[in-house]
Amino acid sequence: MVDLIYQLFPYAIAFTIPLLITSLGGLFSERSGVINIGLEGLMLMGMFVGALVISSTEAIFPGTAVWIGLLAAMFFGAVFALLHAFACVTLNANQVISGIAINMIASAITVYLARLITGSGNVQIIRGLSRVTIPVLSELPILGRLFFTQTFATTWFVLFILAAATFLLYKTRFGLRLRACGEHPHAADAAGVNVYLMRYFAVLISGACAGLGGATFIVTLSGEFNGTAAGLGFLALAALIFGQWKPWGILGATFFFGFASTIANVSQAVPILAQIPGIYLKTFPYVVTLIALVLSSKSSQAPKAIGEPYDKGKR
Amino acid sequence: MKTKVRVKKDFLMSLFAVFLGLLAGAILMVVTGNNPFDGFYYLFRGGMMNIERIGNTLGMATPLIFAGLSVAFAFKTGLFNIGGAGQMLIGGLCATAIGLTFDWPKPILLLAIVFGSLIGGALWAALPGYLKARFNVHEVVSTIMMNWIAYWSIFYIVPAYFKGPFLETESQRIPEAASMKVPWLTSLFSGSYINLGIFLAIIFVVISALILEKTTLGYELKAVGYNRDAAEAAGISVNRNIILSMSIAGALAGLGGATFYVGYASNMQIGVLPSQGFDGIAVALLGANSPWGVFAAAIFFGLLHTGKGFMNAMTAIPPEIADTIIATIIYFAATSVLIERNWDRIKRFRAGALLRKAKKRTLEAGSGGDQ
Numbered sequence: 201m202v203d204l205i206y207q208l209f210p211y212a213i214a215f216t217i218p219l220l221i222t223s224l225g226g227l228f229s230e231r232s233g234v235i236n237i238g239l240e241g242l243m244l245m246g247m248f249v250g251a252l253v254i255s256s257t258e259a260i261f262p263g264t265a266v267w268i269g270l271l272a273a274m275f276f277g278a279v280f281a282l283l284h285a286f287a288c289v290t291l292n293a294n295q296v297i298s299g300i301a302i303n304m305i306a307s308a309i310t311v312y313l314a315r316l317i318t319g320s321g322n323v324q325i326i327r328g329l330s331r332v333t334i335p336v337l338s339e340l341p342i343l344g345r346l347f348f349t350q351t352f353a354t355t356w357f358v359l360f361i362l363a364a365a366t367f368l369l370y371k372t373r374f375g376l377r378l379r380a381c382g383e384h385p386h387a388a389d390a391a392g393v394n395v396y397l398m399r400y401f402a403v404l405i406s407g408a409c410a411g412l413g414g415a416t417f418i419v420t421l422s423g424e425f426n427g428t429a430a431g432l433g434f435l436a437l438a439a440l441i442f443g444q445w446k447p448w449g450i451l452g453a454t455f456f457f458g459f460a461s462t463i464a465n466v467s468q469a470v471p472i473l474a475q476i477p478g479i480y481l482k483t484f485p486y487v488v489t490l491i492a493l494v495l496s497s498k499s500s501q502a503p504k505a506i507g508e509p510y511d512k513g514k515r
Numbered sequence: 516m517k518t519k520v521r522v523k524k525d526f527l528m529s530l531f532a533v534f535l536g537l538l539a540g541a542i543l544m545v546v547t548g549n550n551p552f553d554g555f556y557y558l559f560r561g562g563m564m565n566i567e568r569i570g571n572t573l574g575m576a577t578p579l580i581f582a583g584l585s586v587a588f589a590f591k592t593g594l595f596n597i598g599g600a601g602q603m604l605i606g607g608l609c610a611t612a613i614g615l616t617f618d619w620p621k622p623i624l625l626l627a628i629v630f631g632s633l634i635g636g637a638l639w640a641a642l643p644g645y646l647k648a649r650f651n652v653h654e655v656v657s658t659i660m661m662n663w664i665a666y667w668s669i670f671y672i673v674p675a676y677f678k679g680p681f682l683e684t685e686s687q688r689i690p691e692a693a694s695m696k697v698p699w700l701t702s703l704f705s706g707s708y709i710n711l712g713i714f715l716a717i718i719f720v721v722i723s724a725l726i727l728e729k730t731t732l733g734y735e736l737k738a739v740g741y742n743r744d745a746a747e748a749a750g751i752s753v754n755r756n757i758i759l760s761m762s763i764a765g766a767l768a769g770l771g772g773a774t775f776y777v778g779y780a781s782n783m784q785i786g787v788l789p790s791q792g793f794d795g796i797a798v799a800l801l802g803a804n805s806p807w808g809v810f811a812a813a814i815f816f817g818l819l820h821t822g823k824g825f826m827n828a829m830t831a832i833p834p835e836i837a838d839t840i841i842a843t844i845i846y847f848a849a850t851s852v853l854i855e856r857n858w859d860r861i862k863r864f865r866a867g868a869l870l871r872k873a874k875k876r877t878l879e880a881g882s883g884g885d886q
Contacts, residue, residue: 235655237597237655237659287849287850293849293850294849296655297800297845297849298846298850300597300796300845301842301843301845301846303793304838304841304845305839305846307838308835308841308842309543309835309839311833311835311838312543312547312838315835316547316833431663431666431788434659437656437659438659438660441656477671478670478671479670479672482667482671483664486660486661487660489656489660490646490652490657490660490661493646493650493653493657494652497650497651
């Protein structure tokens with residue numbers, strides 16, 4: 201049993217990280233008051249750009265191609281998120297519909313382009329990231345084996361972003377202003393904050409994070425773009441809600457969901473786990489999120505102005 | 516009078532969104548080195564060049580009509596049902612289960628399938644409705660969760676109970692008696708995918724229009740959509756209407772699932788959320804949430820989906836262009852507020868100009884009379 205946990209842990213963490221960063225992106229957007237249902241599409245865009253850039257540069261820069269791909273995915277994720285920001289912030293469009301449009305545009309246009317480029321619609325990369333063991337820390341009892349062996353560099357990168365984002369949101373003036381835009385935009389405006397600019401910025405960050413999440417999934421787990429994010433973006437959205445729009449809550453929620461999904465994915469190969477029906481493991485994240493929504497209905501931590509287009513003239 | 520103006524404006528807005536969507540498709544074709552005129556020619560020709568293709572278009576449009584009606588119905592009550600995909604899956608599962616389990620004569624079996632899928636979809640959507648009414652859980656989030664719960668449930672239930680003979684990822688073929696395809700209709704449209712679902716869809720378009728326009732139920736549902744507090748104050752039970760509206764929306768989507776999985780298709784694939792569930796949002800937006808508008812928009816999207824394969828065969832353009840166009844239409848429909856605002860401004864400006872002109876003319880006529 202203990203051995204099993206040791207074996208599963210690296211996979212669970214690898215599955216958690218793309219969810220975590222995408223969910224963190226969603227946190228920025230929603231904390232500024234813009235619902236982001238388009239996480240799935242933004243992630244898919246990151247998967248596509250990441251796979252495409254890596255597959256076309258890995259012959260030239262064998263070692264660094266992966267990182268170029270990750271950066272490109274972040275950049276294009278942000279660019280694609282501009283569409284959502286433009287609709288929601290500048291045009292005061294319905295944020296839910298815009299998010300759905302983002303998902304649909306992403307899944308149509310990435311497959312369209314992939315078909316033109318590769319013929320099949322799949323984009324494969326030859327080499328993803330390799331797992332590394334951290335020299336000294338991996339010697340620690342228990343923790344060393346759980347957290348510091350067989351890790352990906354992206355895991356540490358994403359955890360660093362999590363720490364930085366938490367600091368940015370809660371310890372800086374910028375973070376306070378961003379959160380104010382999601383709670384009470386008129387008050388923020390009166391205090392001299394440019395609500396429109398802040399929301400643009402937040403949505404762009406969410407695009408970059410989701411793009412990174414998608415590309416991370418490609419380089420650590422799947423190794424190919426196949427035209428779907430398979431609901432990972434929605435899982436990240438569920439984690440955002442289950443984590444009650446807080447960075448550490450998100451970390452817990454994504455790990456929780458990542459572990460459950462990993463168990464479901466490997467349960468066929470492991471006799472003990474095969475006894476747990478996959479249907480419970482796979483539906484678990486969504487069911488607990490629904491339950492969390494019901495339980496927190498009286499004291500929801502959701503940003504108060506979420507989903508409302510900011511209208512300067514309205515009081 | 517006022518509703519007439521409104522209808523005209525909605526229609527123009529929809530046309531404008533379609534135009535922008537087609538334009539975006541054309542730009543995408545040009546950027547990727549294809550001729551958009553060829554592309555659109557084959558796209559539309561592929562959807563209606565012969566009676567079989569027209570049948571396919573109608574068959575493809577059938578689930579879209581239901582999905583669109585579902586979204587539109589919930590929208591009238593101020594609810595946003597984006598769980599159409601999950602409700603379709605559950606409706607399809609009920610239809611498939613009934614079709615594979617019972618060995619009844621075709622009319623009875625089809626009737627059972629219709630009621631089964633209707634109830635399955637209604638129950639699946641009633642839960643988000645209840646959560647909204649009782650706990651104020653936002654229906655957008657809860658229906659998304661319900662979509663994925665449906666997705667994974669189907670993923671495990673179909674292989675466990677209805678596994679096909681060859682593939683793990685699909686159900687058995689449903690028997691002839693359980694299919695909504697009937698020989699006379701299939702041969703009338705020379706072997707296309709059209710099925711009895713299209714008549715069912717038309718019936719439900721009429722029923723939806725009647726409920727919304729002519730009954731107390733429809734009036735109450737719309738009143739809740741217009742102003743929840745005013746409806747409550749007028750003695751309309753808001754909570755009851757929310758649950759009811761979601762259930763009706765779910766029933767419609769569930770029926771759509773039946774027309775897709777035992778009508779258009781003949782088995783269920785696992786691991787796929789039916790795209791019609793989301794296309795339904797586009798259909799409802801484009802149809803301005805009116806049942807007949809939904810009907811027309813669904814036929815248009817059915818045409819795009821049917822023609823895309825032909826276009827792909829005749830040109831180098833990938834079939835996903837149709838999905839791109841639909842997605843872009845949703846985006847522009849979402850942002851149509853801006854268009855509408857400018858539309859009003861242009862109209863006011865023109866009205867002002869006309870008024871000034873008329874004034875000038877009367878003045879001139881007056882001064883002319885003096886001389």
